[in-house]
Amino acid sequence: MKDELKIRVVKGPDGVEFEVEPLKDYYCEAAPTVMPAAYIKVVEDLFNWARSESIWILGFGTGCGAIEMRPLMTPRFDAYRFGVQWRPTPRQANLFVISGYLSTKTLKRAIRSYEQMQNPKYVIGLGSCTINGGMYWDSYNTIKRLDDYLPVDLYIAGCMPRPEALLAGFQDMKKLIRAGKAEGANLYAENFEWYKANQKRVIHDWDMPDYNW
């Protein structure tokens, strides 16, 4: 374990010494909980309509597929006309596009980012690498099935899918959200133990809290 992650005693600015445990999340140790639907269907439908019309993507490119997202921000493809935009931090985003292959090292960061996103949140797997490993099927450091580690709502196939395919994927995502079928975050909360066990099986140096937002 790295030195900065070990339990240590720190002296505060007021002279009081206290023990710090870096791997402990002092703000939230509770596991994620399932978000219940609204009390009337018509209200939930309204919520889902609103959610579907404001898709804010986390600007985190995990693999080569990230290059296909750049053209979407330009006038040629212009994803903003569909109410899709990119945000720099997980706190401001509700859609995580895993863009291409995901090495175990990046998976660790992807999990942290996903958990830091606020509900409602969705995950799109982009490219064949996230579906079955793609060309990295025999790689020693790349995962082959994204839905073992994060709850995926939608896959966009291709190697790489072109920006048009992404736009079509975003439209499908909207339909899923509007139909109330994009329940990935709840799935993650329900099967939290299973996801954590899968994640820890491939991330050998787990040096972060189990759940952190």
Add this chain to the structure above:
Amino acid sequence: MRELHTKLKSLFPVGDLTEQRSDLGFVTVPQEHLRAVLVHLRDREGFTHLVLLTAVDWLEAGQFQLTYLLSNRSAGKDLGVRVMLARDGATMQSIHDVWPTAATYQRELREMFGIDFPGSPRLHEEFILEGWNDIPPYRRDFDTLKYAQENYSERPGRVTHDPAAHMKQKLNSGGN
């Protein structure tokens, strides 16, 4: 390139010159003379730039080959200096004091090939891999497919075709 090789040969027990191009050649040097050759090339022959330091795993011969690629900018010439190492317990003297950039290459070689460079700075810090628990992955006896199958779950239904046979069948069944 030939002149340089003749000059080197008179000073050190270097091997034959392999001329890839008129401006790119390779020589093999015994392990214990490497440092002297590199310092000589840097200070006397104008090879001031270490382009890269890389390794090849000759599994059958039980050897690692290290290649120090040097560049002489003003003459526009590149020279690769090769060293053969025993594969078991591979250890090589560090040249981080000759070129500081070599320390990064040596860290990578330690992690990916398991070659030790005693005294090289930050050698045992993780370079690319995190929490690696197997033999170094660039060694040829490391079975990457087996490792992937054991560690990463597969989605059923993936089919692999031999490209040649598949295309032949596809074209023939197309009615042409």
